[in-house]
Amino acid sequence: MASSIPCGHFALAALVRAVPLRSGYLPEDRGLYADAKVLPMIVYLAGLRWLERAEALRRARAWLERFDLAGREDDRVDALSKGNQQKVQLIAALLHEPALAILDEPFAGFDPVNQDLVSRLFGELRDAGTTVLLSAHHMDLVEVIADCVLLLHRGCEVMGGTLDAIRAASGVTRRVRVTLAAPA
């Protein structure tokens, strides 16, 4: 099926809404009410995608546990650090188990430990059959998790395809491996 992505200044929101129950969306920066509490905020956003309340609560608790946020359910969103807010946002985007997840800068605000946690999560999602479309500046992370990469400059494709194809196209074929020996 052919489809087109509206371009220009359009937020991806319009695209995602075409299939609201099967897709999840993570906006860049915050997309949460700053004065709302963590758990009700997640359950509310899940409700917009017709997830039952009891099920949403159950899943949200499990996700919060996984992201080290257990015990913060009743905290206000703006009381959380930037990284933790990003976690809540990510949970809200994925709670209804979308088939397509569109994530705008999902690594923003995370320290290396959590970046690793999140990139492993994306790997799991992919293995479970979820299509994850994400934008990122962290090329090292992208290299590890992405099946397909699209490099853009001012909205136009510079290079695209699998990582191997990009390597081949860019002419960079030499690989340097550095091994550090333990001091004697």
Next chain:
Amino acid sequence: MVGALVFSVFAGAGVLFTVITGEKTQRVTEAIVSAVSPQAWIDGKILGTSLFVLAYLVSYTIGLVIAFLVYGVLDGALPQLPALVTDPALGIVTVVFAALGVGFLGLIGDVDGWLFRFFALGIHMTGKEPSAREVWRWLRDT
């Protein structure tokens, strides 16, 4: 009575704009319109704001009645309560007008055609403020 209506409409419009601009800059709108249509979004905003202002008016009226009663007790004699509070007919008229007001606001939200397309376009834009030129281009395109 009329004063209360005018007050609630203006206060409601003020609240509505504050809520919308606040939500837009926080980019919550983006997260929400990825799940519901702009029409549902604005309907919810208008309904919520109307109920909020209604609740505000009710609590304000209750406060007023209590103030009158306290004043009456302190003064030794109950003063004349305003007709709005004592006359059931006026109370009914108030409720009917409030309901009509909500319905009218709903009609505004139901605007169809180019105006709505213009609104939907604005809702889908990201948080940054558009320049005059951009607004002109949207108007032309819709």
